[in-house]
Structure formats: C-alpha cells, structure tokens
Amino acid sequence: MSTRRALGYRKGRAANGEDPRKRYPIYPIKGGAPTLIEQRDAIVAQLQDPNFDGDMDDLLRRADEIAAQIEQANQRDARLRALQAAIPPGDPQPTPGQRQQPGMQPDDQGNPHPVTAAEAFIRSQALEMFRANGKRGQFSIEHRAAPAGTVTTGTQPQQNTRVPGIIPQNPDLPLLVANLLDRQTSDGTTLEYMRDTSGPQSSWNNAAVVAEGADKPKSGPFTFDLITTTLKTVAHWVPITRQAADDNAQLMGYINGRLTYGLEYKLDREILTGNGTTQMQGILTTPGIGTYQPGSGNTDPKLITVRKAKTQGELALYPPTAVVMNPMDWQDIELDEDANGQFRVIANVTDPGAPLRLWGLVVVTTVAMTAGTALLGGFRTGATLWERQGVTILMTDSHADYFTANTLVILAERRANVAVHTPAAFVKITFAALP
Template identity: 75%
Template sequence: MAPSLTEQRDEVLRLLADDTYSGDMDELLARADQITGQIEQAQQRDARLRALQAAALPDAPQGTGTRVQPGQQPDDGNHPAVSAAEAFVRSKALEHYRASGMVGKVAVEHRDAPAGTTSTATPLKQNQRQPGVIPQNPDYPLLIANLLDRQTSDGTTLEYMRDVSGPVTGAGTWNKAAVVPEGTNKPMSGPFQFDLITTSLKTVAHWVPITRQAADDNGQLVGYINGRLTYGLDFKMDREILTGNGTTQMQGILTTPGLNAYQPGSGNTDAKLITIRKARTVQELALYPPDAVVLNPSDWQDIELDTTATGEFRVIANVQDAGGPPRIWGLTVVSTVAMAAGTALMGGFRMGATLWERQGVTILMSDSHADFFIANTLVILAERRANLAVHTPAAFTKVTFQALP
C-alpha cells in the first residue's frame, strides 16, 4: 500500500533533520515543496467542505448538510476531542446546561489523548507529532512541560525517591563493575544516596467572565477556553516547573538542590554560544547527556545574532539545524521569559524529572458568582492538578553567562 501523505511528510522531515544525510538535497527539497502543496490543497478542500455544510438551508433534514458548529462532531467516541475546549463544547453536560437556561454550573474534565491516538474529526488545533521532534501546538511557543516525561497520578499525595548522591564526575566513581576471577566476591557499585520526597499535587487555576450570549456561541466559547484559559494554565505551569518553591507551589527544577553548575571564570570572554557548548560538556561528564536548553529570549537573541569579524552569522553556519524547531549544538531550544536573563537551564529533561498530573484540564461554567446572575454574565474557570518530581538533579546544569563589557 502506498504511504499516506502524513507518512511521506514524516519521512521528509526525518531526512531534513538528519545531519548525516548524503542524498540529493535538491531532490529532497523538491519533495518537501510537493508534499507541502498537497497538504495545503487537502486543507483547502476540508475548508470548502465545512463552508458548504455550514451554508445548508435552515430546513435541511437532519444529517444532510446541517450546520456543524465550532467544536466539530459530538464526542460520540468516533470523533474524540483533541483539546479541552472541544471536549467542553461537545459534551452532553454543556448541552443539558444550555437546555436548562444556563442556570447553576457545569464541569467537564479533559485529558490529553495518548500518543498514537488518531481522530477522523477536523480539529480546531491539531498537535503534530513528528519523529524526533517534541510535539507542540503550532500556534504557541514550545513549552518546558513538553520536554519532560509526563505521567498520570491516581492520588493527591506524590512520593518519589530523589537521587542526592551528587553529580557524577566519571564512571569510575560509582561503577565498580569488573572482571571477577571464579570463586571470588563480586564488587558492589556505589555509593548511592536517595531521599524520600513526599509532597502534594498542586492546583493551578484561573477564571474569566463571559456573557450568556457568548457562552451560547461555540466559536466564542472555544476562543475563550483555548486562547485564554488553557494557554494561561500552560503559561503558569511552565514557570512553576522552572522556579516553583516546592512547598506552596510546584517543585521547580532550579530550586532543587544538587544541580550541576557552569559559569565561565572571571575575565572569560566566551560568547554565549561557546558557553552553552562548554556547559554541554559539563553535563555529559555527569553521565546524563542533555537533550534541551531553556534560555531567556534576550540571551537566545544574542546567540542567534552572534557574528564573525566579517559579519557572518555563526549560528546559521555552524550550530543551528535548519528546517526544524530552534536547536543549538544538537539541543532543542526553549526560549521563554520564565528563565531569568543571563542564565540558562540545560539537561536531560526526560531522564531527570517527571511531570505527574492528577487532573486534566477541567472547565467549569457557572452563573453563581457575585452579581453575575443579574448582569447576564457567567464565569468560566479552568484548572489542573499536577506537580513535578525532580528525581535526578544531576541530570540538569544551571548555566550562568559571563557579563561582558
């Protein structure tokens, strides 16, 4: 059977990202342009189809071109929702709530679909999963949360073992594996030291007001939920993942003791891109190869705009992978204001920490707030419960850039 358009796209993406590819690059780029055109054509066809369905006459029989509201098909199991907003507007709970005159409250919880789940629906926002590329919403920046191992918790208390043995300076410091003569005792590797960490899952939440008229319009409702509520939760959780205090907030990576550190010595004039490369060596010597680096946008700007004496950009010529998400020295780059300027966080994020989530994004809507009922106004609230287990601090390195004159 001929490969699907998605399979063709993924194959070309893999080859474009492969630094060792030795085939005909012009032919590969031509394939990429052809597939891009076919995808755009398919998207235009779907858009025309939806527009034609929406233009059906008011007296059209059920199931023969009736208008499909934003949010797409109902959640009947054949067309599962792919976002919290879609799950909410498709839910039977919202249907009953509207039928009752939108009095009282309604709540719907949505969890992300497992990797590999497919849908025949035409989603409003589709997360693209590409080999070797961390999935992300194409409308929003890459999130730090997407770098981590993510698991589901069934309780409210989180317990895990944290390796506090400290950074490893070489295999010989703990790995006592050896060739052992027959009849002699085998060596014990170590020492290792672990602490039992007990904490709780934290609730991240916020709400916005919405008029009854807007709440009765699926398009506006999806916009409120996707554009303000769920993105706001992701925005805040990213900051918690970096700098949460671990008590009243989530556990942050930077506030966890035991991280590696790298800072150029006094008088060092290394450019920031050189500092990142040397920090990578520090992380590799700790025996936890890094896969990503988190930077403040101003520091990432300095790296991207670094030029030679003749005005040539170093990043594009030497260390930046073309045609994919931002990368430097083989590491995925997350540029975010959550990271303080002048510093960076490098690490093996999937090896070093796990994001435990007890509750997916839950959307609640109610008229029972202050005087909103008489003002014909409702409240939409979004919340999720999660916490970060930084079980291997040595998998991360905090980088401090040298201030240059």
C-alpha cells in the same frame, strides 16, 4: 441447491482421494453470499489449523484476495466519511456528517473527536443542557491528555518505559517546558518518590574488567532521599457574557486563548522555579543540580557557554536533550557574529515555526526563565510531571453580582507537581555579562 453445491463443492472425495473440505472453507448461508468477515474468519481458522493439509498456495492466494477486499472496503468507507464531512462553498444545508461549528472537525479517519480542552467543552452534553436550562447553575468538563498511571505511597513510583522525543502539543501554543518531561498520571493527592542524591554516575560507577577468580568491584555509595509532597492546583477564571456563551467560536477563544494558555504558562514557570512547598517543585530550586558559569574574566559568548555546559552534562553521564532559556538570550545567540560579520548560528528566518536547535539540543524559549540564565539537561531522564487530572473547565452563573449583570464565569484548573528524581541530569547555566 445445497450449501456445499452453492460454494462449488462436489459430493464425495476428489479423484485424488483428497477431502475437498480441507481446500475451501464452508460458510454458513445467512440469506445470501458469505460476508467478508465470515470469509476472513474461515480462512484465518484454516491458517491457524496445524493439521491443514490442503492446497496451501491456494489458501494463501485466497487470504491475499480477502485482505485486499477488506482494505478496499475500509478505504471506501474512509472516503465516504471524508466526503460527508466536506462543506462545499455556498452549501446552505450541510449533511449531518459535516462540521457544523468550531470544535467538530473529524480526525484522520473521519471520526469527530475532541483535540483540545476547548473542543471537549464545546461538544459536551453538559454544555448543551446548561444552555437549554437558560444558562443557570454550574457544570464542569475535564479533558485529560496525560497517560494513565498510578502513584503509590511509601515506595518509589513505578517507572514506566520512557519513549524518546517530545510529546505533541497543541499547535496553537509554542513548545513548552512541560513537553520536555516524562508525564504520568497520579491517582491521589500525595506524591512520594525517591530522589537520587548520589551525584553524577561517574562518581559511583566502579564497573571494571576483572581477571577470572578475582574479586569484583563494588559500585556506590548510593544515597536516596524520600520526598513527600502534594499535588498543587493551578487555576484562574474569566468573565463572559451570556450572549458570548451561546457562541462556540467565542467560547473556544476564551478557553484556548486565555484559560488554557494561562495554565500552561504558569505550569512552565512552576516547573522551572517553584519553591517546592507552597508551590510545585521547580528544577532550578532542587538541591543537587549541576551548575556551569564561565570563570572570572572569561567572556565566552553564550553560544560557546551552552556548548561547554553540554560537555559538563555529558561528563556526568546524563546526556542532555534540551536547553531552556529566555528569549533575550536566544536572540543574542542567533544574532552572534564572527569577525567577518557572519552569523555563527544559521537561523531559518523564512520559517519561524521550524524547531529551534543548538548543538543538537532542542531549544525552548520562555519568559519564565530569567534572562542571563539557562537550564540544560536530560529532561525525561531527570524529572517526571505527575498530573492528577487534565484541564478542567467549569462554567457557572453563581458569582457575586454577575448574575444580575447577565455575566457568567469560566474557570480552568489543573493539578500537578514535578518529581525531580535525578537532579544530576540538569545543569544550570549562568551566562557571562556581555562586554
């Protein structure tokens, strides 16, 4: 039987004179019925054909049928991968698609992927070769979580579109100050950027309604400082026995629980208080940020102080999005009571993992912030965290006398710096002493 007859075509033209080839696509026969891909491509070609004059309703119906069949096939494939990855209780021999060890869980589509630096390290071929070689020598694995970007020298870095919201973070760690910032990737070691020292927008924005033919007002003056700095390296290491290096669960515990968390904590402290020379540029040490402190004799509670500082940020025309404070100060705010003994802040005590918010601001608590002070601001508007690389994990047996003690070293490091390009977007708060 011919290809045309196999697909239901008749010879010649239809009774109404219509060419049947304009109604249904002709599929190539490759040893059987046309595949879903072939059917989809043929219908797509006809939908894209501006000269198609066949039965459009029938063509749209067939397009819907093929789309439904493809969706059903995708769902079946996803369910199959999920079923293969499931380990029933007492299964002594899991199938190859199942999770064999820590760091091998599938993603939402059933495909295995590294989520953290520890999982990327555990899955690496370099670790497998290191173990096969008797755990001798050294190797490193980099896990990059920052978006791609480029730093150019001599000019201000190009500003990418900023997406509102907080960048998702490892669920094992609390919300970090670094997650409040715009995060970009640097391709070099030197960072140059323009810092806007013009002050609050209200001081230079002279836009006004003018009569027809009248002179238009000029805004300004604008002042900028060219800031040149370098990316800084944050690193530390821990010892681990050769026996522990064979245990994936222990390795992930070391990398996530000690090394990665230590880097994140130090990064937060640098973002807040780095001196900008031998350390990263801290927001609190950047000239030009706003300040708010209750006046002499003013004993406003910390809850009220944060609200007034928010107003100061709004008057500068840089709407605040978050506030960072010491856990002790946040405790005072949550436990603040009115004259009737009622808490002024309604805390969700039944769900400690719920996001913290105050006056519409995201609250980040960290011991990296000195008690009695807080930092409020539009973090994504005011600063960018430039990262040269993600977290890099290195393992070696070449360290002092550790070789004879059957001890290895795991080292974690990252390179980054902060560009505080709009200091006026931040307000440093100094709380009044409690009575």
